[in-house]
Amino acid sequence: xxxxxxxLDDFQDIATTIADWSPVRDRVEVTSxxxxxxxxxxxxxxxxDFDIAVTLRERVPFxxxxxxxxxxxxxxxxSGMRNSVIDYxxxxxxxxxVCGTQSSxxxxxxxxxxxxxxxxxxxxxxxxxxxxxxxxxxxxxxxxHGSRLGLIGLGRIGSRVAxxxxxxxxxxxxxxxxxxxxxxxxxxxxxxxxxxELLRTSDFVSLHLVLGESTxxxxxxxxxxxxxxxxxxxxxxxxxxxxxEALLAALREGRxxxxxxxxxxTEPLPADHPMRTAPRLLATPHLGYVSRANYRxxxxxxVEDIAAWLDGSPVRRLG
Numbered sequence: 001x002x003x004x005x006x007x008l009d010d011f012q013d014i015a016t017t018i019a020d021w022s023p024v025r026d027r028v029e030v031t032s033x034x035x036x037x038x039x040x041x042x043x044x045x046x047x048x049d050f051d052i053a054v055t056l057r058e059r060v061p062f063x064x065x066x067x068x069x070x071x072x073x074x075x076x077x078x079s080g081m082r083n084s085v086i087d088y089x090x091x092x093x094x095x096x097x098v099c100g101t102q103s104s105x106x107x108x109x110x111x112x113x114x115x116x117x118x119x120x121x122x123x124x125x126x127x128x129x130x131x132x133x134x135x136x137x138x139x140x141x142x143x144x145h146g147s148r149l150g151l152i153g154l155g156r157i158g159s160r161v162a163x164x165x166x167x168x169x170x171x172x173x174x175x176x177x178x179x180x181x182x183x184x185x186x187x188x189x190x191x192x193x194x195x196x197e198l199l200r201t202s203d204f205v206s207l208h209l210v211l212g213e214s215t216x217x218x219x220x221x222x223x224x225x226x227x228x229x230x231x232x233x234x235x236x237x238x239x240x241x242x243x244x245e246a247l248l249a250a251l252r253e254g255r256x257x258x259x260x261x262x263x264x265x266t267e268p269l270p271a272d273h274p275m276r277t278a279p280r281l282l283a284t285p286h287l288g289y290v291s292r293a294n295y296r297x298x299x300x301x302x303v304e305d306i307a308a309w310l311d312g313s314p315v316r317r318l319g
Contacts, residue, residue, distance in 0.1 A: 005052035005306065007032040007299075008060055015054070018292070019299035023307045028052065036268050044069040051075065054302045057289060058083055059267055064090035077305045078318065079103060079289075079298040084211065088319030097309055098318045101301035108288035109160040112206055112236045115260030118282050119232045120144060120204075142203070142230070142257070145169035150192065150202030152218070153237070154179055158208035159187045173198055176209060199226040204234065211238035221246035227256050234260040236288045244275075251280045262288050 005024075007015045010032040021030060031050075037043040037060070044066055047053055052075040055062070062076060067090045076096055078086060080103040091098050118124060122139030129135055149165040151158045151174040158174065165172045166188060174184055175192040184191040192198035195218075199205060205227065209215050219233075220243040227233065233256060235242055244265050250256050258280040267286055269275060275283060301316070308315040 002027055002029045003051040003310075004028070004049060005030045005054065006047055006050040007054045009036055009056045010034050011036075012290075012295075014295060015299050018295050019303055021303055023303055024310065027310055028306060040066050047073060052077070052306060054299075055079070056298075057286075058085045059286075061085040062091070063087050064093075067091055067094045067096060070094070070096075075099070075306065075309050075314075077101070077302045079302070081316065081318065082210075083318060086319070091319060097314050099305040099309065099314055100316045100318045101298050101305065103289060104291075104294050104297065105156045105160060107291040107294050108157050108236050109164070110291075111262060111284065111288045112157075112161050112208075112234055112260075113164055115234050115236065115262065115282055115284065116204055116206065116232065117144075119234070119258045119260050124282060142232070144204075147171070147203035148173060148201055150175070150198040150205045151189070151208060152176060152195070152198070152205065152241075153208035153210075154183060154187060154189070155208060155210075157237075158206075161206055161208060162187050162189050170204075173202065177214060195223065196226055199223055200228075202231060203228065204232050206234040207237045207241050209237055209241060211240055216240050217243050219243065219246075221249070224250045224256065229255060230257050232256065232258050232260065236260075236262040239263040239265045248274055248278055251278045254280070256280070258282065262286055 005028045011034060013034050015032050016030055037046055047070055051072055053073060054077045056079055064087045067087060073096055076098045079101050081100040086098060088098060121141040125139055129138060145168060147170055149170045149172045151162055153176045154174040162172045172189040173192045174189050175195050175198045181191045218241050224246050251259060260282045262284045263286055264275055305316060
């Protein structure tokens with residue numbers, strides 16, 4: 001009898017075609033779920049008869065309360081090599097092996113710039129007007145060349161965003177809680193003296209930090225109030241880095257020029273969520289990692305993880 005594998009949140013219905021599953025097809029029956037299970041009860045019911053689950057990024061939490069309800073589950077594969085919503089101790093206690101995959105930093109960098117450029121040149125407004133017979137030119141674009149890009153976080157994604165900013169002729173500064181001048185010199189950008197100084201002086205601010213207790217709510221109402229009224233904020237990292245109510249208030253009251261957001265406090269975003277109707281907001285449905293090359297890596301390595309586990313030698317173990 002073959003084991004059963006569930007692929008979660010396969011929204012584009014691509015997981016079983018973008019990778020070659022033949023190495024495990026004779027031992028594993030694969031079922032792809034193209035919808036999202038919104039509650040733990042729904043997920044527990046859906047996964048009750050599965051031995052393996054493949055989960056996408058950190059969208060689906062696997063807390064102890066869920067893992068305790070899935071006695072048949074023995075392998076959990078998560079895309080990426082870091083996952084903050086899996087209870088590894090509970091997985092171990094329940095005999096569940098957790099493995100990961102590689103993930104490229106390139107797609108979120110490219111989406112960061114898609115959002116930033118879209119904001120700067122009013123692309124959505126102008127596109128909508130052109131397609132619907134609206135006014136010919138109604139916005140005046142913000143110049144990137146000569147403006148200041150402030151990066152909160154200068155890791156593998158932030159440093160790549162910095163390189164593009166420099167190529168545009170921007171003045172790039174960076175800050176994070178433990179950022180050193182040695183690192184900023186290596187990347188070729190300025191080290192901001194403080195978070196507050198970066199926020200006050202930047203024309204564009206982009207966040208590239210890992211979410212943790214020290215970074216949760218890093219930008220609240222007081223910090224957002226430091227931004228220029230002509231400044232733009234971009235967040236392709238984690239929603240909880242920014243106080244969402246404070247951001248909505250700043251957008252509604254026109255205290256910043258706009259925001260580009262790819263991450264939300266609840267995903268998928270509920271139909272009545274205020275982020276869907278906020279003014280001055282360019283929003284995308286967490287597309288930062290969603291690219292053909294990244295998906296091919298995720299699911300190809302998920303197959304490798306499953307095959308290695310079936311052979312008794314798990315690879316890329318997490319936890």
